[in-house]
Amino acid sequence: MQKLPKPIRLLAPLVALLAAAAAISGCGTTNPDVARGRVLFEQKCGTCHVMAQAGTSGTTGPNLDEAFAAAREAGGFDAATIEGVVKAQVDNPRPGNGNPMATMPAHIVEGTDLDDVAAYVGKYAGVPGAAPPEVEGGPGAQVFANNGCGSCHTLAAAKSGGTTGPDLDEVLPGQSDAEIEESIVNPNAKIAKGYPANVMPETFKETIAPEEIKQLVEYLSESTSKKSGG
Ligand code: HEC
Ligand code: HEC
Numbered sequence: 001m002q003k004l005p006k007p008i009r010l011l012a013p014l015v016a017l018l019a020a021a022a023a024i025s026g027c028g029t030t031n032p033d034v035a036r037g038r039v040l041f042e043q044k045c046g047t048c049h050v051m052a053q054a055g056t057s058g059t060t061g062p063n064l065d066e067a068f069a070a071a072r073e074a075g076g077f078d079a080a081t082i083e084g085v086v087k088a089q090v091d092n093p094r095p096g097n098g099n100p101m102a103t104m105p106a107h108i109v110e111g112t113d114l115d116d117v118a119a120y121v122g123k124y125a126g127v128p129g130a131a132p133p134e135v136e137g138g139p140g141a142q143v144f145a146n147n148g149c150g151s152c153h154t155l156a157a158a159k160s161g162g163t164t165g166p167d168l169d170e171v172l173p174g175q176s177d178a179e180i181e182e183s184i185v186n187p188n189a190k191i192a193k194g195y196p197a198n199v200m201p202e203t204f205k206e207t208i209a210p211e212e213i214k215q216l217v218e219y220l221s222e223s224t225s226k227k228s229g230g
Contacts, residue, residue, distance in 0.1 A: 028157070039183055042056060044108050047203055050065065051064045052065050053125075053131060054148075058207065064125045069084075073126075081124040135158070150162055152199075153165045153167070156169050157224075164199060165200055167193045168220060169224055172224040173225055177217050184204050186205070
């Protein structure tokens with residue numbers, strides 16, 4: 001790789017600083033991205049919190065629909081108020097009743113990420129009838145969408161482009177249903193080459209019902225083998 005000429009090399013840190021400052025000053029003026037907030041919520045919060053619209057079912061922390069439903073119904077809490085509560089909680093979690101197992105870590109998300117997550121929770125937590133957006137492609141496609149798999153994995157059939165985990169169109173052809181299922185319910189049993197352990201949530205075997213796991217595996221197997229056959 002060619003070295004940059006010296007003046008440009010000196011400028012690089014300044015450019016990075018300016019970009020960071022622009023990002024910070026942009027916070028108040030740009031609208032938060034609620035769809036992005038949903039993806040972040042699934043990844044960073046759903047392991048501990050139930051929220052129907054996100055399709056998450058973690059139980060370490062309180063159910064956020066229940067936490068905000070009453071307040072929303074009574075009219076005291078609007079989206080903006082809930083957004084504020086979420087930001088305060090993420091920046092400075094309340095001490096968890098002296099039980100170290102049930103404490104929320106501080107600063108799980110920050111900056112624009114926090115803006116987007118807070119706006120997402122403010123929009124949907126405790127809203128009666130809130131459910132994950134419906135997708136086409138059958139029950140397995142819905143399970144894939146509900147559980148945020150696409151936020152980390154590319155899968156053409158789901159039009160998802162996540163890159164944290166392997167591209168499922170590339171790695172799944174040739175794998176048996178049992179192997180695919182094992183990767184989902186027990187992700188650390190075998191770590192995909194070139195990818196980190198402990199990143200894919202280990203909670204799916206508890207949070208996705210067994211019949212839904214079956215639908216999900218069928219969907220992955222069918223949608224990726226069709227591709228490889230072509
Ligand atoms: C490791 C588990 C864990 C993660 C991850 C987590 N939380 Fe929590 N959360 C908790 C626990 C436990 C509580 C209740 C105890 C406390 O206040 O610390 C809580 C409380 C809350 C509350 C207050 C609810 C109420 O009843 O007032 C909100 C809001 C919240 N979390 C939002 C979030 C958001 C948003 C994220 C993701 C950015 C997140 N949490 C990630 C465990 C977690
Ligand atoms: C937070 C990111 C993240 C989420 C969410 C996630 N995964 Fe993963 N996944 C990974 C990473 C990283 C790996 C590679 C390391 C490993 O093998 O555990 C992986 C590995 C896999 C593999 C094995 C791939 C191979 O090379 O054989 C499968 C299959 C898989 N994931 C399916 C899913 C499904 C289905 C969901 C949703 C229920 C999901 N993942 C959710 C990050 C994620």
